[in-house]
Amino acid sequence: xxxxxxxxxxxxxxxxxxxxxxxxxxxxxxxxxxxxxxxxxxxxxxxxxxxxxxxxxxxxxxxxxxxxxxxxxxxxxxxxxxxxxxxxxxxxxxxxxxxxxxxxxxxxxxxxxxxxxxxxxxxxxxxxxxxxxxxxxxxxxxxxxxxxxxxxxxxxxxxxxxxxxxxxxxxxxxxxxxxxxxxxxxxxxxxxxxxxxxxxxxxx
Amino acid sequence: xxxxxxxxxxxxxxxxxxxxxxxxxxxxxxxxxxxxxxxxxxxxxxxxxxxxxxxxxxxxxxxxxxxxxxxxxxxxxxxxxxxxxxxxxxxxxxxxxxxxxxxxxxxxxxxxxxxxxxxxxxxxxxxxxxxxxxxxxxxxxxxxxxxxxxxxxxxxxxxxxxxxxxxxxxxxxxxxxxxxxxxxxxxxxxxxxxxxxxxxxxxx
Numbered sequence: 001x002x003x004x005x006x007x008x009x010x011x012x013x014x015x016x017x018x019x020x021x022x023x024x025x026x027x028x029x030x031x032x033x034x035x036x037x038x039x040x041x042x043x044x045x046x047x048x049x050x051x052x053x054x055x056x057x058x059x060x061x062x063x064x065x066x067x068x069x070x071x072x073x074x075x076x077x078x079x080x081x082x083x084x085x086x087x088x089x090x091x092x093x094x095x096x097x098x099x100x101x102x103x104x105x106x107x108x109x110x111x112x113x114x115x116x117x118x119x120x121x122x123x124x125x126x127x128x129x130x131x132x133x134x135x136x137x138x139x140x141x142x143x144x145x146x147x148x149x150x151x152x153x154x155x156x157x158x159x160x161x162x163x164x165x166x167x168x169x170x171x172x173x174x175x176x177x178x179x180x181x182x183x184x185x186x187x188x189x190x191x192x193x194x195x196x197x198x199x200x201x202x203x204x
Numbered sequence: 205x206x207x208x209x210x211x212x213x214x215x216x217x218x219x220x221x222x223x224x225x226x227x228x229x230x231x232x233x234x235x236x237x238x239x240x241x242x243x244x245x246x247x248x249x250x251x252x253x254x255x256x257x258x259x260x261x262x263x264x265x266x267x268x269x270x271x272x273x274x275x276x277x278x279x280x281x282x283x284x285x286x287x288x289x290x291x292x293x294x295x296x297x298x299x300x301x302x303x304x305x306x307x308x309x310x311x312x313x314x315x316x317x318x319x320x321x322x323x324x325x326x327x328x329x330x331x332x333x334x335x336x337x338x339x340x341x342x343x344x345x346x347x348x349x350x351x352x353x354x355x356x357x358x359x360x361x362x363x364x365x366x367x368x369x370x371x372x373x374x375x376x377x378x379x380x381x382x383x384x385x386x387x388x389x390x391x392x393x394x395x396x397x398x399x400x401x402x403x404x405x406x407x408x
């Protein structure tokens with residue numbers, strides 16, 4: 001599915017698709033371990049079992065390599081669930097983020113952005129990926145809007161940002177377990193809010 | 205107010221209160237800069253302008269010193285607002301967190317927990333402070349419950365954790381501005397939820 005998406009985005013990967021995937025996976029692992037400044041193309045090539053020139057031919061700069069590596073996560077983690085219910089869609093995405101977050105590599109990536117996020121090159125990568133990362137949340141929210149599930153004026157990006165932030169805090173800051181009961185409490189808080197409904201409810 | 209609270213907690217600080225405050229402020233600044241492992245009592249003493257033995261006399265271990273320094277934030281940042289409205293209380297606390305987060309020192313503390321949070325000594329400090337950090341959120345939520353504002357079954361700690369997580373993400377990960385309009389959108393999402401009310405609303 002990731003492959004099909006990339007092709008559709010006018011990046012022809014007919015040959016060498018396995019090599020590309022291998023290099024991007026090695027890049028994620030290395031950048032999570034060594035940081036953006038510490039990342040060396042030689043180490044990525046060695047880990048992927050390819051020649052250094054193979055990496056440089058496709059990604060002339062470290063910036064382009066890291067950008068493509070981060071992009072490969074986005075399409076995968078945020079693949080549209082489209083279950084017909086916003087609650088189920090959010091739960092499916094939250095479960096995928098939680099499964100990813102259990103891997104040491106993703107803790108390394110989180111650390112990368114906290115520690116090196118001020119770096120101008122890394123910040124430029126994140127800015128350039130913002131549209132990619134927001135496409136799926138937007139699709140999920142638009143489908144929910146068409147079904148009449150969403151309250152008017154709700155900020156779709158904020159909803160997904162808060163969901164991701166709560167998961168990151170639980171995983172990488174509190175280092176507490178993410179079980180399905182917790183995920184459901186989180187999603188239900190975001191869907192229903194904390195306020196009582198009915199006459200006692202304070203006006204927003 | 206902090207002073208009054210500490211006294212009430214049977215920590216007599218009649219003399220040397222200014223010294224204690226100075227040492228704790230220096231500890232926060234140094235631990236944010238150098239990390240937990242990199243923290244040196246000599247540097248704290250020098251920054252606070254006191255003798256090393258003055259620090260050791262009150263805090264025999266680094267662990268006790270850092271614990272007291274972190275505790276000094278908790279009572280201050282999470283001081284009860286008690287405005288009579290949950291929305292106003294949450295906004296007051298969120299504004300205080302946002303103001304703190306604008307200081308480089310707090311970015312350093314966030315980084316400390318992301319990078320060194322697995323350290324057993326630091327983890328033990330956090331566990332021992334959990335009750336202190338949860339006291340005020342609980343008081344705010346209990347007051348809202350008494351006013352009938354809160355929906356039954358809402359997890360008070362989760363609500364505050366999500367609020368803090370969203371602020372931390374915005375401040376230290378996205379490095380995006382926190383203005384009052386954004387704070388209000390965040391608080392209103394947590395209070396009202398994303399779902400439309402009325403017949404079109406999907407059952408939770």
